[in-house]
Amino acid sequence: MNKRIILVFLVLSCLFLTPSSCLLAEDNVENNQLENEVNKQLENFDFSNLESIVDNDLANITDEESFKEIVMRLINGEQITDATTILDKIVDLLFGQIKQIIPIVMIIIAIAILGNIVNSFQASSGGKSVSDLTHFVCIAVVLVLIIAVVKNVYVNASNCINDISNQMAIIFPVLLTMLTAMGSVVSVGIYQPVVAFLSSGVVAIFKNIIYPIFLLSLVFVILNNLSSQIKLNKFILFMGSCFKWIIGFVFTLFAGVLAIQGISAGRYDTISLKATRFAMKSYIPILGGYLSDGLDYVMLSGLLIKNAIGVAGLLIMLGTILVPVINILILKLALQFAAGIIEPMGNVKMASLCEDLSKILVYPIVVILAMAFMYFLFVGLLMCTISGV
Amino acid sequence: MSGWILSIVGIIFANVICEIIMPEGKTSSFIRSILVIIFMYVILTPIINWINGDNLITFSVSDLVRSEF
Numbered sequence: 001m002n003k004r005i006i007l008v009f010l011v012l013s014c015l016f017l018t019p020s021s022c023l024l025a026e027d028n029v030e031n032n033q034l035e036n037e038v039n040k041q042l043e044n045f046d047f048s049n050l051e052s053i054v055d056n057d058l059a060n061i062t063d064e065e066s067f068k069e070i071v072m073r074l075i076n077g078e079q080i081t082d083a084t085t086i087l088d089k090i091v092d093l094l095f096g097q098i099k100q101i102i103p104i105v106m107i108i109i110a111i112a113i114l115g116n117i118v119n120s121f122q123a124s125s126g127g128k129s130v131s132d133l134t135h136f137v138c139i140a141v142v143l144v145l146i147i148a149v150v151k152n153v154y155v156n157a158s159n160c161i162n163d164i165s166n167q168m169a170i171i172f173p174v175l176l177t178m179l180t181a182m183g184s185v186v187s188v189g190i191y192q193p194v195v196a197f198l199s200s201g202v203v204a205i206f207k208n209i210i211y212p213i214f215l216l217s218l219v220f221v222i223l224n225n226l227s228s229q230i231k232l233n234k235f236i237l238f239m240g241s242c243f244k245w246i247i248g249f250v251f252t253l254f255a256g257v258l259a260i261q262g263i264s265a266g267r268y269d270t271i272s273l274k275a276t277r278f279a280m281k282s283y284i285p286i287l288g289g290y291l292s293d294g295l296d297y298v299m300l301s302g303l304l305i306k307n308a309i310g311v312a313g314l315l316i317m318l319g320t321i322l323v324p325v326i327n328i329l330i331l332k333l334a335l336q337f338a339a340g341i342i343e344p345m346g347n348v349k350m351a352s353l354c355e356d357l358s359k360i361l362v363y364p365i366v367v368i369l370a371m372a373f374m375y376f377l378f379v380g381l382l383m384c385t386i387s388g389v
Numbered sequence: 390m391s392g393w394i395l396s397i398v399g400i401i402f403a404n405v406i407c408e409i410i411m412p413e414g415k416t417s418s419f420i421r422s423i424l425v426i427i428f429m430y431v432i433l434t435p436i437i438n439w440i441n442g443d444n445l446i447t448f449s450v451s452d453l454v455r456s457e458f
Contacts, residue, residue, distance in 0.1 A: 216394065219394055219398065220397075223397065223401045229408060229425075230425065
C-alpha cells in the first residue's frame with residue numbers, strides 16, 4: 001500500500017515537474033543565445049560621435065553616463081530613470097529659470113513706475129512733448145533689457161535645432177543600417193530620402209525662412225509700440241500668417257505623405273521576410289529548420305537593438321529640447337506677468353509692448369516642438385518597421 | 390535682409406524723433422505724411438528689387454538633398 005502511494009506520487013511528480021523544468025531549460029538556452037547575439041552585434045557599434053554631443057543633454061533627464069549604457073539597459077528591460085527623478089530635474093530647471101528672470105521683471109516694473117511718476121509731474125505743468133520723451137526713454141531702457149534676453153533665447157533655440165539635426169544625422173544612419181541588415185530593403189529605400197529631407201531640408205527651411213520671420217516680427221512688434229503714428233499691426237499679422245502656413249506646409253508634407261508611404265513599405269518588407277523564412281524552412285533539406293531558427297535569433301537581436309537605440313535617441317532628444325523650451329516659456333510668462341502688473345498703473349503702452357513680445361515668443365517654441373515631433377514620428381515609424389518578426 | 394530691417398528701424402526712429410521735436414501746427418501733418426511715404430517705399434523695397442530681377446531668396450531643397458548623398 002505504502003509502496004503504491006509512493007509510486008503514484010513519483011509518477012505524478014514526474015508528470016508535473018518534468019515538462020516545466022524542460023521548458024525552463026529551453027527558455028534559458030534561448031535567452032542566452034539571444035543575449036550573446038545582442039552583445040555580439042552591439043559591440044560592433046561605435047557611438048563615440050553621439051556621446052560627444054549628448055553629454056549635457058543626457059544629464060537633464062537621467063543619471064546614466066553614456067548612450068551605450070542606456071541602450072544596454074533598455075535591451076535588458078531595466079528601468080532607465082524614475083518618473084520622480086525626471087520630474088525633480090524639470091522642477092529644478094523651472095525654478096532656476098524663474099530665479100534668473102525675476103530681476104529682469106522687477107527692473108521692467110521699476111522703470112514703468114518711475115516713468116509714471118515723472119509723467120504725473122509733467123501733467124501738472126502741462127508739457128506734451130516732454131511726456132512723449134520720457135515715454136520714449138523708458139521704453140528704450142526696457143527694450144535694451146528685453147532684447148538682451150530675447151537674443152539669448154534666439155541663440156538657444158537655433159542651437160537646439162542644430163543639436164537635434166546633428167542627433168538625427170547620427171541616429172538615423174544607425175537605424176537604417178539595422179533595417180537593411182534585417183532585410184527591409186524597400187523601407188530603407190523609401191526612408192533614406194525622408195531622412196535627407198528631415199535632417200537637412202527641414203532644418204534649412206526652419207533656419208533660413210522661419211527664424212528670419214521670427215526676428216522680423218520681433219522688430220516690428222518693438223517698432224509698433226515705439227511710434228504712435230506708424231502702426232504695423234497688420235504687418236505683424238501677415239508675418240504670423242506666413243509663419244503658420246510654412247510650418248503647416250512642411251508638417252503636412254512630412255507627416256502626411258511620407259508616413260503613409262513608410263507604413264505601406266514596412267508591411268511589404270514584413271511579408272517578404274515571412275516568405276524568406278518559409279522558403280528556408282521548407283526548401284533546404286534537413287538543415288532548413290535550424291537555419292530558419294538561427295535567422296530568427298539574428299533578426300530578433302537586431303530588432304531589440306534597433307528599438308533600444310530608437311528609444312534612447314528619443315530620450316536624448318527630450319533632454320535637448322527641455323532646457324530651451326522651458327527657458328522660452330518662462331520668459332514668455334514673465335513678460336505677460338510684467339504686462340499684467342504695469343497695466344493697472346496706467347502705462348498702457350509699455351504693457352502692450354510686453355504683451356506683444358510675449359505673443360511673439362510662441363514662434364521659437366512652436367519651431368522646436370515641430371522639429372521634435374517630426375523626429376519622434378520618424379523614429380517611431382522606424383521602430384514599427386518589421387516589429388512583428 | 391538685415392539691411393532692409395535696419396532701414397525700417399531707421400525710418401521709424403526718424404519718425405518718432407520728428408514726432409517728439411516737431412511743434413504743433415499745419416506743416417507737421419505734411420511732414421508726417423512725407424515720412425509715411427518714405428516708410429512705405431522702404432517696406433516695399435524687397436518686392437521692387439524682386440520684380441526688377443534680383444533674387445529675394447536663393448534656396449533650393451533639391452540642392453540640399455543632393456548634397457546629402
